[in-house]
Amino acid sequence: MRAAVVVFPGSNCDRDLAVAFRAAGLEVDMVWHKDTELPQVDIVGVPGGFSYGDYLRCGAIAAQSPICTAVKAHADRGGYVLGICNGFQVLTETGLLPGALLRNAGLKYICRTETLRVEATDSIFTQGYRDGQEIDIPIAHHDGNYFADVATLDQLEGDGRVAFRYASNPNGSQRDIAGIVSDNRRVLGMMPHPERAADAGHGGTDGAAMFVGLIDAVAKA
């Protein structure tokens, strides 16, 4: 199975994400933001970082890049997409996921490990967890304050599309939301960094389950 990891100018978690995919047995192609086509892949990873220097809004300019047109087409065909941190911001800016990420309510950049509660285990990325399982995953962001209007939040909750919630809300996110999935469960965006908790050397391995079962999960889906 193959995954593509998108590289924007300013991405800085692209290599970490590729390492996590490879450790799970996937082959990985790195794709540049100016590429107009994706290689034949099952999963696209949109990594963390500061694409285009976070100019205008986090993820806004990346969302208009040539590769994002291809990522949208991949998602529209039912392809899998995982957006982490800046990647989540990019996915909201492209419209693949609803809502937006605002400046943290406390205005500070926060870099620490947070406890998340897994609330949707019906995606390939979260099927390795138990419903309600608590996992420790690092966050590192300045703009992770999830916002959507009340109707959208109600719909996300009603449809079981909140994938992860913070046990102790660090950034002001509406309803403690840390990650959400698309209607078809194939696009997942989250602010915390599972690829930074995927190896014993990271100091925690609670993120590994998002990667290790991917090949089997895609085969079953």
Added chain:
Amino acid sequence: MKARVHVMLKNGVLDPQGEAVRHALGAMGFDGVDAVRQGKVIDLDLAPGTTEAQVTEMCEKLLANTVIESYTIEIAS
């Protein structure tokens, strides 16, 4: 021709930066600042004949995120 686009967070969307500015003004002794909202001003130099509709499209597609932001356009010919 020139256009000026004002982008503001929508009412109801918390503006923590505006709040921080409000606190700072209060701490400096400026009483009676009830609220501060911070936004962006984007000046565009445009080819003659660019229409307001085109500027609106720029706002909708890139300059503002209409999930959280509202915008106004001033055309100065």
